[in-house]
Amino acid sequence: MIDRLIRKIKEKNNPTVVGLDPRLSMIPNFMKEASYERYGKTPKAVAEMFYSFNKEIIDAVWDIVPAVKPQIAMYEQYGHEGIKAYIDTVKYAKEKGLIVIGDIKRSDIASTAEAYAEGHIGRVEIEEENYDIYGTDSITLNPYLGYDSIEPYMKHCKDHDKGLFILVKTSNPNSGEIQDLEVDGEKLYERVGKLVSKWGEELVGEAGYSSIGAVVGATHPQQAERIRKIMPRTYFLVPGYGAQGGKAEDLKGYFNEDGLGAIINSSRGIIAAYKKEEYNSEFSEKDFGKAARQAAIDMREDLNRVVAL
Amino acid sequence: MIDRLIRKIKEKNNPTVVGLDPRLSMIPNFMKEASYERYGKTPKAVAEMFYSFNKEIIDAVWDIVPAVKPQIAMYEQYGHEGIKAYIDTVKYAKEKGLIVIGDIKRSDIASTAEAYAEGHIGRVEIEEENYDIYGTDSITLNPYLGYDSIEPYMKHCKDHDKGLFILVKTSNPNSGEIQDLEVDGEKLYERVGKLVSKWGEELVGEAGYSSIGAVVGATHPQQAERIRKIMPRTYFLVPGYGAQGGKAEDLKGYFNEDGLGAIINSSRGIIAAYKKEEYNSEFSEKDFGKAARQAAIDMREDLNRVVAL
Numbered sequence: 001m002i003d004r005l006i007r008k009i010k011e012k013n014n015p016t017v018v019g020l021d022p023r024l025s026m027i028p029n030f031m032k033e034a035s036y037e038r039y040g041k042t043p044k045a046v047a048e049m050f051y052s053f054n055k056e057i058i059d060a061v062w063d064i065v066p067a068v069k070p071q072i073a074m075y076e077q078y079g080h081e082g083i084k085a086y087i088d089t090v091k092y093a094k095e096k097g098l099i100v101i102g103d104i105k106r107s108d109i110a111s112t113a114e115a116y117a118e119g120h121i122g123r124v125e126i127e128e129e130n131y132d133i134y135g136t137d138s139i140t141l142n143p144y145l146g147y148d149s150i151e152p153y154m155k156h157c158k159d160h161d162k163g164l165f166i167l168v169k170t171s172n173p174n175s176g177e178i179q180d181l182e183v184d185g186e187k188l189y190e191r192v193g194k195l196v197s198k199w200g201e202e203l204v205g206e207a208g209y210s211s212i213g214a215v216v217g218a219t220h221p222q223q224a225e226r227i228r229k230i231m232p233r234t235y236f237l238v239p240g241y242g243a244q245g246g247k248a249e250d251l252k253g254y255f256n257e258d259g260l261g262a263i264i265n266s267s268r269g270i271i272a273a274y275k276k277e278e279y280n281s282e283f284s285e286k287d288f289g290k291a292a293r294q295a296a297i298d299m300r301e302d303l304n305r306v307v308a309l
Numbered sequence: 310m311i312d313r314l315i316r317k318i319k320e321k322n323n324p325t326v327v328g329l330d331p332r333l334s335m336i337p338n339f340m341k342e343a344s345y346e347r348y349g350k351t352p353k354a355v356a357e358m359f360y361s362f363n364k365e366i367i368d369a370v371w372d373i374v375p376a377v378k379p380q381i382a383m384y385e386q387y388g389h390e391g392i393k394a395y396i397d398t399v400k401y402a403k404e405k406g407l408i409v410i411g412d413i414k415r416s417d418i419a420s421t422a423e424a425y426a427e428g429h430i431g432r433v434e435i436e437e438e439n440y441d442i443y444g445t446d447s448i449t450l451n452p453y454l455g456y457d458s459i460e461p462y463m464k465h466c467k468d469h470d471k472g473l474f475i476l477v478k479t480s481n482p483n484s485g486e487i488q489d490l491e492v493d494g495e496k497l498y499e500r501v502g503k504l505v506s507k508w509g510e511e512l513v514g515e516a517g518y519s520s521i522g523a524v525v526g527a528t529h530p531q532q533a534e535r536i537r538k539i540m541p542r543t544y545f546l547v548p549g550y551g552a553q554g555g556k557a558e559d560l561k562g563y564f565n566e567d568g569l570g571a572i573i574n575s576s577r578g579i580i581a582a583y584k585k586e587e588y589n590s591e592f593s594e595k596d597f598g599k600a601a602r603q604a605a606i607d608m609r610e611d612l613n614r615v616v617a618l
Contacts, residue, residue, distance in 0.1 A: 043440060077428030109548075126355055
């Protein structure tokens with residue numbers, strides 16, 4: 001997986017992933033009204049508008065970004081209709097040649113992890129039939145349960161050229177409460193980082209990076225430099241740019257000298273750009289896709305100032 | 310939530326929760342064939358047979374157990390059809406008066422946690438309409454991200470009389486890899502236990518227990534006694550009895566002197582009892598519900614030997 005991602009990053013000269021995290025409040029009124037008219041004010045209507053919204057965002061950015069990251073919670077909250085919109089979004093993004101990272105942050109014991117693994121990155125067997133249910137290229141996972149909760153995913157990473165990003169240091173204000181605790185003279189997230197790096201050794205690709213990556217929030221530039229040294233061959237998925245306060249200058253330390261090693265996520269900063277003061281005079285509600293494209297270009301330029309591929 | 314759970318436990322004299330974790334391999338052939346005939350060998354067929362299977366299990370045990378715990382991974386792996394079967398299962402169990410614990414082990418930053426919270430234990434607003442999407446009474450969560458990843462659920466626990474069980478010490482063999490690390494002279498799971506206990510203070514009910522509980526695996530009897538002392542007012546959800554090797558004798562330390570404080574989960578030991586040597590001579594495949602009832606009665610007797618309510 002990681003070599004496919006790196007190729008796309010180089011091709012587009014852009015280490016950005018667009019977070020497809022739609023919320024009802026982001027959907028343009030004309031889209032809302034159309035769906036409400038068809039299905040009433042129901043989860044089915046919201047699922048339909050999320051998918052239509054995502055499609056237009058994907059159409060607007062597919063040629064300038066390497067990857068998208070749908071956050072499953074935004075869909076899951078609307079029940080099975082929402083999950084259908086998530087699956088359809090993944091499928092459409094794949095058709096457009098994008099790498100799709102499913103932000104699912106699952107965690108469970110081995111036999112249960114196997115079920116998640118088969119569904120999200122593997123194949124589900126029903127007698128002699130095989131189904132690729134979610135079809136994502138990579139997913140995020142939570143490491144609190146230890147290696148036997150991660151191991152069931154490894155086989156599918158190998159067999160189907162898929163990857164993982166495991167939480168190491170998250171972007172939220174309380175991330176330190178557990179992750180920064182001292183264990184034998186180091187922080188817990190450093191220890192977890194070393195484990196993730198070790199788990200990933202068997203999946204290092206041609207470019208020297210592992211398909212087992214780490215989530216490291218954009219809001220911790222000092223810690224990131226240290227984590228970068230601890231795990232030089234691990235790719236970082238970096239949330240928190242823009243809306244959560246991370247700036248391009250702070251992101252240099254997340255990358256290696258080769259300009260690789262990190263992919264920076266922006267969600268509402270891109271998909272809801274049409275609502276932002278910077279863009280809303282130029283782009284109307286109908287042009288939310290064009291606004292997203294402009295925001296994605298601006299983000300690429302911003303990152304290109306600090307990292308050269 | 311916790312007072313409702315305790316009332317049911319006392320009423321049934323049974324601190325058991327039945328894990329509704331169906332797998333294709335557990336479904337009786339006559340049920341499989343009926344669904345395949347209707348929908349082919351498809352996720353829709355599996356979703357239908359899971360729901361039919363669960364309904365018959367629920368019909369067989371609702372009057373002797375206080376609660377059920379569907380593991381969402383088993384349904385999620387089959388996509389949106391699977392999620393529909395999960396939702397329908399929760400609804401049916403609630404109609405039968407059971408407390409339903411959704412085993413979802415989610416973890417995410419605040420704004421995303423809010424989406425999970427609204428969907429699973431709160432209400433989802435679509436303009437002026439309100440939806441109770443999943444309808445579970447309580448859910449499991451992973452604490453690795455810290456309190457701001459838990460806090461969004463608290464409001465819904467208060468407003469809708471719901472609860473949480475937060476992972477403290479899991480039942481899997483590698484649980485110690487991260488959870489047993491030493492932090493300032495104590496184990497990480499002890500530190501997490503203290504945090505969970507503190508987070509739960511504002512939700513202590515009439516019986517003196519909090520609606521914010523902890524997951525503590527049945528495979529760690531020594532550690533459980535210590536955790537019991539650290540968090541006397543926290544209810545434990547205890548997986549790992551039976552299939553994972555936990556025995557009733559080992560479970561005494563999970564309970565308080567009042568006979569309360571823990572609810573023990575058994576999944577395949579009950580729902581797939583008809584396949585076990587103990588039961589398969591007495592119960593045919595068609596009688597899988599009756600076998601589950603007998604296994605649930607046997608488990609209740611087993612637990613009653615070591616804990617008196």
